[in-house]
Amino acid sequence: MQRNKPTPAAPDPTRETQAPSPEGRRRMQMTDIARLAGVSTSTVSRALSGSTLIPEATRTRIVELARSLNYRVNVGAANLRKRDVQTIGVVILGDSMQAISDPFLLSVVGTVADALDERCMSLLLSRMKEGAPHQLAAIVESGQVAGLVVIGQLTWHERLNQLAKMDVPMAVWGAGLPDAIYATVGSDNLQGGYLATRHLIQRGCRHIAFFGDVNHPEAGLRYQGYVKALQEAGLTPDPRLHQSFLFGDSRIRAVIDQWLDQHLEFDAIFASSDVCAVSILGALSERGIAVPTQVKLVGYDDIALAEHMHPSLSSVRQPYALAGRALVDLLFEAIAGQPRRNVVLPTELIERESSR
Missing domain, CATH: 3.40.50.2300 (Response regulator)
Structure with missing residues (x-):
């Protein structure tokens, strides 16, 4: 009885191939091309498929390197990949x-x-x-x-x-x-924090509070700028005037009210975001604390709303x-x-x- 021979698996049209290499030599891989070209494997893949996301000079260099190493990409696979993701x-x-x-x-x-x-x-x-x-x-x-x-x-x-x-x-x-x-x-978060605090010092403020989470990468740098400006003016940062909060925390108003309930001595606040500064402005207004005559306030970001507030909000602008x-x-x-x-x-x- 004659047995049927197994049907060979169909070739994968998206698979990269290369010319047969000499006996005993490892086949050239795309990772090898990437290493020799000093780029990532994904860059090599895109370059060999003709992707316009890769600069022409880089594509040409990678293609020529692959050709010199006798590395070829399956034409069918290349055609499939030429549909660049936009x-x-x-x-x-x-x-x-x-x-x-x-x-x-x-x-x-x-x-x-x-x-x-x-x-x-x-x-x-x-x-x-x-x-x-x-x-x-x-x-x-x-x-x-x-x-x-x-x-x-x-x-x-x-x-x-x-x-x-x-x-x-x-x-x-x-x-x-x-x-x-x-x-x-x-x-430049450090410089931004410095500019805001120096401005408040120049306006005569000496007890400047900081609202922001120093463990956050950006807010932490703004705090460093705040400390730098205080120290340059011969002022010592008061830990009681630092209130931590995360950007976007919905509890910010409660945090502000709890801080204000301590009745600390302060004449200015630097908030590490404009959204926080807007909440501070509202809390101060409800307590009859006038901005800027009693307390001066500076935010960070310069969102579009800042110039339309009453009073309008001083802020550090991010471009x-x-x-x-x-x-x-x-x-x-x-x-x-x-x-x-x-x-x-x-x-x-x-x-x-x-x-x-």
């Missing part, structure tokens, strides 16, 4: 209490969208919950997006470093931490338009396999009625 993932990290509707976040996301639109790209906005860092890599690996713009750091710093080691292309809005291996864009463009530029550099770099944007004190 979407970028914009992820707001979930351990921050800030809602997506927060004016600061909306400003950053809006400028990122404008910068992507100039490149004929769209964005996929999502909020990532704490405890699910693997989902960040999965978004890229699934082919939904070509890379990530991540807003926030806080407790995600080590996870972001892990993603960078996995060659996940991304750019992060936050502080440029010393051990970060991912690209960051952020304002949102520059932020969006810088984040997109760094992301595309990461996609192209270029060296990581950080961008620190200038801050500017906008003086209004609340501190005059």
Whole structure:
């Protein structure tokens, strides 16, 4: 009785292939091309598939290197991959209490969208919950997006470093931490805190409170600037005048009221966000404490609402338009396999009625 021969498995059309190598020599892999070219494996893959996300000079260099090493990509696979992903993932990290509707976040996301639109790209906005860092890599690996713009750091710093080691292309809005291996864009938070506090000192204030979480990467730098300005003026930071809170904490009004109930001596407040400053202004008004005649107030971010408050709010301005463009530029550099770099944007004190 003649047995039927098993049918050979159909070839996978998306699989990379290379010419037969000499006997005894290991076959050249895409990871080898990446190592020799000094770029990531994903960059090599995109370059060999003709992706326009990779600069022409880089594509040419990688293609020529692959050709010299007798490495070829399956034509069918290349044709499949030439359908470039035209979407970028914009992820707001979930351990921050800030809602997506927060004016600061909306400003950053809006400028990122404008910068992507100039490149004929769209964005996929999502909020990532704490405890699910693997989902960040999965978004890229699934082919939904070509890379990530991540807003926030806080407790995600080590996870972001892990993603960078996995060659996940991304750019992060936050502080440029010393051990970060991912690209960051952020304002000069230390200088911003210094400018705000120095301004209040110049207005005659000597008992200046600080509202913000010093353990947060950005707020912590703003606090350092606050301390620097006080020390330069011969003033000693009073721990009783520091009130910690997280950005976007819905309990901020209760925190402010509890702090005010202590009846501490203060003549100014520097709030590490405008949203917090708005809540402080309301709490002071309800207690009959006049701003700026009795207490002067400065916020941070310079959201659109700041100039329309009564009194209008002095604030440290973060350059949102520059932020969006810088984040997109760094992301595309990461996609192209270029060296990581950080961008620190200038801050500017906008003086209004609340501190005059």
